[in-house]
Amino acid sequence: MRFLHTADWHVGKNLNGFDLLDDQQNVFKQIEDIAQEKKVDAVVIAGDLYDRSIPSEAAVCQLNQELYQLNLVDHLPVLAISGNHDSAARLGTGADWFARESFYLNTTLEAAFHPVTIADTEFFLLPFFGIQAVRNYFGDDKIRNVNDAMTRIVQEMQKSFSTDKHHVLVAHFFAAGSERTADSETLIEVGGLSAVATATLAPFDYVALGHLHNRDALHDDRIRYSGSPMKFSVSEADQEKGVWIVDTAPFKAEWVPLKPVHDIHKIKGAFADLVANSSQYPQDDFYDVELTDHERIPDVLNKLREHYPKIVSLHRTHAARQIALDHTQARRKQSPMELLTDFYQQTMGDNMTDQQVKWATDTLTAINGEEK
C-alpha cells in the first residue's frame, strides 16, 4: 500500500501576530492534490493538528472542513493522532463516529494497542503521551523516561503484530539516533528533553513521526519526521517543507515538496539599502530583518513596514553582538545604575550625558535610597 505522511499542521497558528489560516488552507490543498496524484491509500497525520488546546472557532471550522474534504469527499482513509499542542479530549470528540468512515483519530494510549489495518499494513496510532500515563497503564513505576516508556509500548504493540502484515507506527515525540547496547540504560538527552532512541523503534517497518518541524532533524531510512507543511517560525526559514509518500512493498519513501504561499525571508543590511532594494522582495512575504546600521533610527520598524509590511522580527547587528556578550549571571550582580547605563548604551549607541546620569541617579536614589 501507499500512504502520505504529514504532521504538525498547527491549524490556527499565527506568526508573530500574522494570521496564517489562508496559507494553511492553501498548503492543505497542495497536500490533498498530492494525495490524489500519488493515488495514496491513506493519509497519516502525526499529531499537532491544532496549534493550541483551545483553538479559535475559525481554526476549528477550517480543520473540520479539511478532514471532511479528505475523508468524506475524497474518500481517503485518514489516520491521525493528537500531539502535544492538541487537547486530546477536545480533538477526540466524535472519533467513534469518524472511525466508521475510515477516519481513525486516536487520542488515547489505550487505543494505541489496537492497530488499524489497511491493505497489507497494520497502523499503530500512538498519541503524544506523558510518562505518568504510561506508568499507570502498565502499573510500572520503574519507567523513568520516554525511552523506557516507548520500550514497553513497543513490546506491547508487538504482541498484536500480524506476521503477514507490515507494521507502521504513527507517533509524536522526540526521537534521536543512538547506539544502544543490549543492556545499556542510555538516557538520551537533547536540549533537556529525553528522547526515544531510534533503536527502540526497530520492530516497525516505518515510523511516521510528528513533533519536530524539520524533516532533517533525523536521518533514518525507516523512521522519519515529515516536518510541518509550512514554515511556522523564522528558525524554519531555510527548511524545505513537504510530505513523504511511503510505499510498504517494496519499501520506498519519496519526498514531495510543498510550495510556500508566503515565504519567510531573512534579510540583512543597512536601513537605506533595505528600503532601496525592497522592490526585489515580494510584499506579502514574511521578513526577519537584521539591521547593520550603527546609529539609532527613530521608529525604524514602522518605517521598514512601509516596504516590508509583514516583518515578524527585527534585530540589529550591533545590539545582537552586545547581547551576545551578555551573561545572565553577570547581569544579576549589576546594580540598577549599571544596568541602565548598559541598556542606554546598547539602545542609543552612545553613553548617557552627565545630565542624564544625574537624573537617573536622583531617581534611583528617590526610589530606594541605596544608589549613590
Place this chain on the structure above:
Amino acid sequence: MRFLHTADWHVGKNLNGFDLLDDQQNVFKQIEDIAQEKKVDAVVIAGDLYDRSIPSEAAVCQLNQELYQLNLVDHLPVLAISGNHDSAARLGTGADWFARESFYLNTTLEAAFHPVTIADTEFFLLPFFGIQAVRNYFGDDKIRNVNDAMTRIVQEMQKSFSTDKHHVLVAHFFAAGSERTADSETLIEVGGLSAVATATLAPFDYVALGHLHNRDALHDDRIRYSGSPMKFSVSEADQEKGVWIVDTAPFKAEWVPLKPVHDIHKIKGAFADLVANSSQYPQDDFYDVELTDHERIPDVLNKLREHYPKIVSLHRTHAARQIALDHTQARRKQSPMELLTDFYQQTMGDNMTDQQVKWATDTLTAINGEEK
C-alpha cells in the same frame, strides 16, 4: 412515530461553584432509560447541550460519551441543535460524520431548511440564531425582530413541507402566546427580550423548544418547552423536571418526570432552628437559606455549612426587606456618606457610632475634599 423531547442539558454547568457533572450523568441515564422504556424512534435535544461556548475537557468527554451511548450503542437517531450557550462552530465539529449514523446535529441556519425525515415526520432543526444572520440569509434588512425573523424562516421551511408528513420544528428561542391579527406588527416584549409569537409557529404539528428551563413557561398543546432535565438555579427549586414523549399520530405528548439527584431546597428560619433541624434534610442536597435572625451572626455561612455543606445562596429576611426598599435610581443620588451609613446599618443592624461617623467623614474628606 414517537420521540423524546429534551433540551438545555448545559453539560459542565456548576451551581455556585458546585460541580454538577455526576448529577448530570445520572440524569442522562434516566433519560436514556426513558427512551428505551418508551421505545422512542428518536431523541430530540433542543439546544444548550453545553453550558459554555468553551466547555471544560471533562464536559466535552461527558457529552461525547452520552451521545455515543444514545446514538452508537442504543442505535437511536438523535436530532440536536446548538443553543445560545453553545459555540455553534465548536459543537458542530464532526456533524458530517455524525449524520451518517443518524445523529443529526445542526448548528447552521442554512441547513435548517433541509428537513430530516424519520418515519412519518419531517424534522426542521433550527439552531439558536441572531437576527442579523437571518437578514443576511434572506437579504432582507426589514426583519426587525425575532418574530419577523421566524415568520420568514417558517415561510421558507413550509416550501419544503411534504404534504404526507408531519412537521416538527426543533428550535431554541423565547416563545410567548399572543393574539396576532392579520396585519398586526406586534412585537412581543417580555423582560426586554423580543419573543416569537406562538401563532407564527402554527404550521408545525409540534414545536420542540429549548431555552427556558421551566416547562410551564408556555402552555400550548403543540408548542412546548421540555425545560432543563435538572434544576440549574435556586429559581428552579420548585419546578418539576422531565421530558416529553411525543407521538405524532395520533398526536399525544406525555410528560415523564426526572428524579433530582441532589435537589435544591429553599429553607428559611432562625439560625438556631436551622441547625437544630438539619438532620431532617439530606446533607448532600443544595440549599438556599433565608435567615430570619435580627442580630448579626459572625461567620454564619461557614457555621451553617457544617450542617448544610452545599449552601448555594444565603440571605437574610431583614437585609432582604431593606434591599427591597432600595431603588437604583435613588441610590445614584446618594452621597458616599449616605451610602456608607445605609450599608453599615443593613450589614450591622445598627447605626454607626459618633466616632465611626467621624472616621468615615475624615476619610471621605481626605479622598476628595467634597464630603463634609
